[in-house]
Amino acid sequence: MSSALTDLFPHPIVQAPMAGGVSVPRLAAAVSEAGGLGFLAAGYKTADGMYQEIKQLRGLTGRPFGVNLFMPQPEYADAASVGVYAHQLSGEAAWYGTELGDPDSGRDDGYEVKLAVLLDNPVPVVSFHFGVPSREVVDSLHRVGTFVLAAATTVEEALAVRRSGADAVIAQGVEAGGHQGTHRDHPENDGAGIGIGLLSLVAQIRETVDIPVVAAGGIMRGSQIAAVLAAGASAAQLGTAFLATPESGASDLHKQALTNPLFARTELTRAFSGRPARGLVNRFLREHGRYAPAAYPEIHHLTSPLRKAAAKAGDAQGMALWAGQGHRLARDLPAGQLVHVLAGELAAAQTALTAGGGAR
The missing domain is CATH 3.20.20.70 (Aldolase class I)
Structure with a gap:
């Protein structure tokens, strides 16, 4: 340098x-x-x-x-795939008592x-x-x-x-x-x-x-x-x-999850944002990661209310627990x-x- x-x-x-x-x-x-x-x-x-x-x-x-x-x-996301993913997340929105975010909130x-x-x-x-x-x-x-x-x-x-x-x-x-x-x-x-x-x-x-x-x-x-x-x-x-x-500024749930044996490993996933990001493997990642389209920042905007609701509910299984491979x-x-x-x-x-x- x-x-x-x-x-x-x-x-x-x-x-x-x-x-x-x-x-x-x-x-x-x-x-x-x-x-x-x-x-x-x-x-x-x-x-x-x-x-x-x-x-x-x-x-x-x-x-x-x-x-x-x-x-x-750049604008290359497939709007139809975003709509399909939103449908797949409707159960999450109902569970947390919130609405999905607007995927067109800005690029x-x-x-x-x-x-x-x-x-x-x-x-x-x-x-x-x-x-x-x-x-x-x-x-x-x-x-x-x-x-x-x-x-x-x-x-x-x-x-x-x-x-x-x-x-x-x-x-x-x-x-x-x-x-x-x-x-x-x-x-x-x-x-x-x-x-x-x-x-x-x-x-x-x-x-x-x-x-x-x-x-x-x-x-x-x-x-x-x-x-x-x-x-x-x-x-x-x-x-x-x-x-x-x-x-x-990370939540206590996020900090504790880094060394919690429940979260033993990390994966790259599109589940929360539509772009590859490494996080601790939790329920949301396991259930939705395989279906999430390549659509950033649309998916980020779409899931933002879900992530906030999960954090408010104290549910680490629904949060984006970003972490590197050395988290333990x-x-x-x-x-x-x-x-x-x-x-x-x-x-x-x-x-x-x-x-x-x-x-x-």
Whole structure:
């Protein structure tokens, strides 16, 4: 990573921007204050909601932080398949005593307005998910002093990030919790074995593009951070590890589910949003995942009232319990303390690696 960007956060630890109310200002502030890079998630928020969170975060810390934006989605969903899925979910709506959401509630997540806010009120770092911003957008952010990152799940996507002029690529392995940051959603790729593991992805990207790599996907321990740094990454991005902290905005049900034996594994599913996302396997995922169409954000809007009703009812079996493959390693530590623990584990792992190399 460029020295200027690295200097923003002493520890190579980035807190992933988790949309849906998880990455709140107090979480980002705690991570940044501890020497990592805290992130706000602008996804699913209004532009004013994003701006208010930025103001709140600036009141909590003077250290650098980032804001994540969702790229607008192309219109390729099959309306008929969305209607069929809505019919299949009618029983869920009746069970929870709510209505299904309007699938046509918007596709661009307020992208242009949010960009305007970030250009008028620059933040240190902006990252992008679900695609790559134009070169003009990247250049405009650079002009106001903002570093730009974008997610990639393949070498081809990393090349697109490089062409955009971004400062670094976030290599998202298939182990990652929440939504895969694929630039285009290809339903034909659904199925077992699809997706690249993080270490392989980092190595492939490092040999193909000449910009720094931030590694993301299933990282829960400092020893894993050491592994991705050894593979060529400049920093590691952790989501599920910070989801369990008291500062995160995740519900108590979600936090408890991470280590609850009832939720033994994760799967990539379209059940809740219409886009592949990794979550803990619960009843809703098992019953509806196989039928959910490739229709994002239509399915996200459709199921939003169901997810909220399940959370209100205290029913984790109906919630979107996003989590990475390392979820069982979650630790109930304050976010700042977790950064320090991870940094200590990283240092110990690197020392052991150096000592082992020297012994040979």
